[in-house]
Amino acid sequence: KAGVTQTPRYLIKTRGQQVTLSCSPISGHRSVSWYQQTPGQGLQFLFEYFSETQRNKGNFPGRFSGRQFSNSRSEMNVSTLELGDSALYLCASSDGTGSNTQYFGPGTRLTVL
Amino acid sequence: AQSVTQPDIHITVSEGASLELRCNYSYGATPYLFWYVQSPGQGLQLLLKYFSGDTLVQGIKGFEAEFKRSQSSFNLRKPSVHWSDAAEYFCAVGASGTYKYIFGTGTRLKVLA
Numbered sequence: 001k002a003g004v005t006q007t008p009r010y011l012i013k014t015r016g017q018q019v020t021l022s023c024s025p026i027s028g029h030r031s032v033s034w035y036q037q038t039p040g041q042g043l044q045f046l047f048e049y050f051s052e053t054q055r056n057k058g059n060f061p062g063r064f065s066g067r068q069f070s071n072s073r074s075e076m077n078v079s080t081l082e083l084g085d086s087a088l089y090l091c092a093s094s095d096g097t098g099s100n101t102q103y104f105g106p107g108t109r110l111t112v113l
Numbered sequence: 114a115q116s117v118t119q120p121d122i123h124i125t126v127s128e129g130a131s132l133e134l135r136c137n138y139s140y141g142a143t144p145y146l147f148w149y150v151q152s153p154g155q156g157l158q159l160l161l162k163y164f165s166g167d168t169l170v171q172g173i174k175g176f177e178a179e180f181k182r183s184q185s186s187f188n189l190r191k192p193s194v195h196w197s198d199a200a201e202y203f204c205a206v207g208a209s210g211t212y213k214y215i216f217g218t219g220t221r222l223k224v225l226a
Binding site: 033094 | 147
């Protein structure tokens with residue numbers, strides 16, 4: 001099976017812009033979670049989607065949003081970008097039915113100038 | 114409060130030497146425990162996981178971990194380190210029914226030839 005894919009791998013934006021990141025989970029997986037990784041804060045949970053519904057949410061401002069499509073692909077959006085949003089954004093997929101095991105993609109490196 | 118502590122930020126070992134990376138957790142529910150490895154610029158690769166049963170779990174690449182409930186620990190071990198093991202290692206905790214992992218701050222492993 002192909003692993004989790006994330007596009008784009010690298011992105012450069014300027015403050016105030018918005019950005020959309022995409023994640024395709026492992027085939028058959030219905031749960032997608034997003035994490036932000038920064039040197040200062042480490043790995044932090046953003047949100048999790050299962051069957052197009054947000055099941056869990058971390059402590060991030062409303063500028064961070066996501067959605068999931070019927071084919072389980074997910075997007076996350078960050079509006080009004082700030083310098084502090086520069087990070088590696090990781091997507092993880094799981095079957096969503098109790099195995100609790102998440103498989104991570106390679107990440108999208110976002111740089112905000 | 115739920116938390117994961119990896120006390121060692123950096124560890125340096127010689128190739129062929131044994132390795133132990135420490136992980137302590139604080140979690141209200143019965144924890145599900147994971148170790149992931151991250152190479153530079155890459156996503157997270159699952160090394161092993163513990164849900165229940167035998168407290169000594171085997172993972173990929175020759176790694177193993179032991180769950181000790183009385184010490185709230187889940188330390189990762191490898192009997193003989195290879196140069197390719199140089200990477201950052203993350204311990205994570207979750208619970209049944211949730212995909213919101215809490216990660217430790219990571220331990221960066223350097224391997225001397």
